[in-house]
Structures are given as C-alpha cells and as structure tokens.
Amino acid sequence: MAINVARPYPIIIVTGANSGVGFAVCQRLIEQLASPIPPDSLLKPSDEKSDLSCPLAPTQKLSLILACRNKGRAEKAQKLLWDALDKRIRWLKSRAGYNGHAEAFRKNLTIDFIQLDLASMDSVFSFTEEVESRYPYVSHIVMNAGFLPIIGLDYIYAIKEIFLDPARAVTQPRFMIQAEGLESPDGLGMVFQSNVLGHFSLFRELEGLLHKNPSGDSRVQWLSSLDCNAGDYDPADIQIRRGTYPYEASKFQEDLIVTALAHQAAANPPKEGEAHIQHSLSTxxxxxxxxxxPVLNFILELAKQASFYLARLFGSQNHPIDSYKGAVAVVYAILAPLAIL
Incomplete structure (x- = not known):
C-alpha cells in the first residue's frame, strides 16, 4: 500500500515513556495507528463509518519521542515497542480485508529517545532545544512522568482504612507515608518541580512548535490521578515543601494549571496560520x-494486586489494573475528533 508521507503526520512526545502507563500509551498509539481507522478513536464499533473520524487517520507516518531519564531503559522500551508492533502487524495480516497499511506505516515509523529529567531545568531546556533542532513541529505532548515520594506505610492506619472504607483504601489510599520537604538539585521543591513545573516549562518551551503543526490541531494531554485532592494543597506553599501528601497536592496543582491553560486557549484563538492547542486531563x-x-515486599505486592482485582470484581470502574488498559483514556483523547472531546 503506497502512502504519501508528505502529508502532515503526528510528532508525539511522551514523558516517562520507558515503563508503566507511559510505555503503555506508546504501545497503544503505534498499534492503533497501524490500522487505517484506529479502534481507540471510536466511541463504539459502529462509529467506523461516522463523519467524525480520527483526525490522524489514516496515518502516513509517526515520529514518537520517548522522553526519559534513563538511556538503557529507553532503549529497552524502543525494542519492546518494535516487537509489539510486529506482533500487531502479524495479527492484522491474518484478518480478512487487510490492505497493507500496517506494513507501510511501519516503514515510516520512527521511535526516538531524547533524555529528559524533569527535576532539572537544564535537562528540560536541553531537551526542548534538541526537539527544536530535529523536528519541524510537535503535534502532541503526553505529560505522563511523575514522582511519588513514598517512603513507607502506616500499617495501623492501613488496617483501619481497609476495614472501615475498603473502596477508598484500594482507590485513594491515605496510609502511604511520603517524604516531606524534598529539594531538587535546582533548589526547588522536588515533587513540585518533577510533577508540575517541569511539565509546565516543557509546554511553554515547545509552545511555538505546537503552533507550527500543519494539521491545525495540536494537543497537550496531561495525566492526572484519582489521588488528586484539593484538601492536600496549600496555596501558600506553591513549591509543595510542606504537607503530608505532596503527590496529591501536586496533582491538584497540575489540574488547576491545565484548567487555566485550557481557558486561555479558548479565550485567545491562534493567529492565522497557527495551530490551535487543546489542553485536556485524563487519568x-x-x-x-x-x-x-520501594516499600512493598513480594507478598505485599501480591496483596495489592489482589485487592485491585477484588475491587473490580465488586464493580469498580476505576481499576483497569493493566497499564495497557489504563492507557485507553489517554490514547482516546489523542485520537478522537476534537468535536466530541
């Protein structure tokens, strides 16, 4: 199947892409875009013939940028992503009506690694400078990477919460002990810089490239968390140096920033010839x-996983458990028509 690679194609950055949900987002993206109509872009299978189709489909090419701290882990992730795509292609070829799109897509796919440490502003600026030197524009950024400063468990509180409020204990636990007052090498609050400032600075530095997207539709997808809690955030402590739950506070702070950015984008339409930038949150x-x-042994890890399955058995819609399934919401927000988001 011949495709025209001169047509605008997505250039997507995913932070924290070497493991967990970040890796799963990358895997789902390349597997979905290997199909002429990505299934994850549809509300239901019958939407395949809808006028509201995926704005990226059929893709001609994809440049996927893994923004990670560790080079070795990123290179391992690259290999696993290629292997996952090849497995997907074999499955697609076995299906009736296969038209060769996936193999053509693979030839034009690039999976690049650029080092990024969100706890270092020098690293953030070096990353954005390299992106600007290598790519003509950016179409999507997935702000996934995060830092949870967990150092232990309050076992007494955990037992109490499990018996008195089991749903919360396996969804929004309050028995995890987090380090307070951590400072980054830049002298800023570590959790604040890693989870909020680093990503915000990344967006601001790449805002110009997002506006240059020739498709006219750029998206910044911010990953929030069910742990997000307004009660844990103190506006007087912007760098989140105090407080028992800095991770939860940082996620609420991130939600505030994304809401403000979305309102600003809606109130200030882009200049003629510039792409619109859509900010959205998903979990x-x-x-x-x-x-x-770092704080759970093998037995406790098994118990944690078992509790997740038990929650799902009792009807929880918040427990996909598998990161690959958890990535569905993020990938949908990337692929779905803007009109229905």
Missing amino acids: PGICHTANTG
Missing part, C-alpha cells in the same frame, strides 16, 4: 505499576 485509573516497589 489511567488504578494500574498495577512499580511506583510502590
């Missing part, structure tokens, strides 16, 4: 990732 729900690895 992957509760996924079994390694973020609690």
Whole structure:
C-alpha cells in the first residue's frame, strides 16, 4: 500500500515513556495507528463509518519521542515497542480485508529517545532545544512522568482504612507515608518541580512548535490521578515543601494549571496560520505499576494486586489494573475528533 508521507503526520512526545502507563500509551498509539481507522478513536464499533473520524487517520507516518531519564531503559522500551508492533502487524495480516497499511506505516515509523529529567531545568531546556533542532513541529505532548515520594506505610492506619472504607483504601489510599520537604538539585521543591513545573516549562518551551503543526490541531494531554485532592494543597506553599501528601497536592496543582491553560486557549484563538492547542486531563485509573516497589515486599505486592482485582470484581470502574488498559483514556483523547472531546 503506497502512502504519501508528505502529508502532515503526528510528532508525539511522551514523558516517562520507558515503563508503566507511559510505555503503555506508546504501545497503544503505534498499534492503533497501524490500522487505517484506529479502534481507540471510536466511541463504539459502529462509529467506523461516522463523519467524525480520527483526525490522524489514516496515518502516513509517526515520529514518537520517548522522553526519559534513563538511556538503557529507553532503549529497552524502543525494542519492546518494535516487537509489539510486529506482533500487531502479524495479527492484522491474518484478518480478512487487510490492505497493507500496517506494513507501510511501519516503514515510516520512527521511535526516538531524547533524555529528559524533569527535576532539572537544564535537562528540560536541553531537551526542548534538541526537539527544536530535529523536528519541524510537535503535534502532541503526553505529560505522563511523575514522582511519588513514598517512603513507607502506616500499617495501623492501613488496617483501619481497609476495614472501615475498603473502596477508598484500594482507590485513594491515605496510609502511604511520603517524604516531606524534598529539594531538587535546582533548589526547588522536588515533587513540585518533577510533577508540575517541569511539565509546565516543557509546554511553554515547545509552545511555538505546537503552533507550527500543519494539521491545525495540536494537543497537550496531561495525566492526572484519582489521588488528586484539593484538601492536600496549600496555596501558600506553591513549591509543595510542606504537607503530608505532596503527590496529591501536586496533582491538584497540575489540574488547576491545565484548567487555566485550557481557558486561555479558548479565550485567545491562534493567529492565522497557527495551530490551535487543546489542553485536556485524563487519568489511567488504578494500574498495577512499580511506583510502590520501594516499600512493598513480594507478598505485599501480591496483596495489592489482589485487592485491585477484588475491587473490580465488586464493580469498580476505576481499576483497569493493566497499564495497557489504563492507557485507553489517554490514547482516546489523542485520537478522537476534537468535536466530541
């Protein structure tokens, strides 16, 4: 199947892309875009013939940028993504009506790694400078990377919460002990810089490239969390140096910023010839990732995972558990027509 790679194509940055939900977002994106009509862009299968089609489909090409701290892990992620795509292509080829799109897409796919440490402003600026030197524009940024400063568990409170409010205990637990007052190498609040300032600065530095997207529709997708809690945020403590739950506070602060950016974008239409930038929030729900690895042993990790499945068994819609499933909301927000978001 011949495709015209001169047509505008997506250039997508995903932070924290080497593992967890970030990796799952990358995997779903390349697998979805390997199909002429990405299934994740549809509200239901019958929408395939709808006039509201995926603005990226059929894709001619994709440049996927893995923005990660660790080079070794990023290179491993690159290999796993290529393997996942090849597996997807084999499955697509076995289906009736396959037209060769996936193989043509693969030839024009690039999966690049550019080092990014959100806790270092020098790293953020180096990253954006390299992006500006290598790519003519950016179409999407997925602000996924995050830092949870967990250092232990309050076992007494955990037992109490599990018995008195089990739904909250497995969805928005309050028994995780987090480090307070952590400072980044730049002398800023570590959680604030890693989860809020780093991503905000990344957007501002790349705002010009987002406006240059020739398709006219650029999107910045911010990953929030069910842990987001207004009660944990103190407006007088902008750098989140105090407080028992800095992660939850940072997620609420991020939500405030994204809401403000979305309102600004709506109130100030882009100049003629510039792409509109759409900001939106989504959450992957509760996924079994390694973020609690430093404080949970093997038995407790199994217990945590079992509790997630139990919650889902009792009807929870917040527990996809598998990061690949948790990435659906994020990928949908990237692929779906803007008119229905």
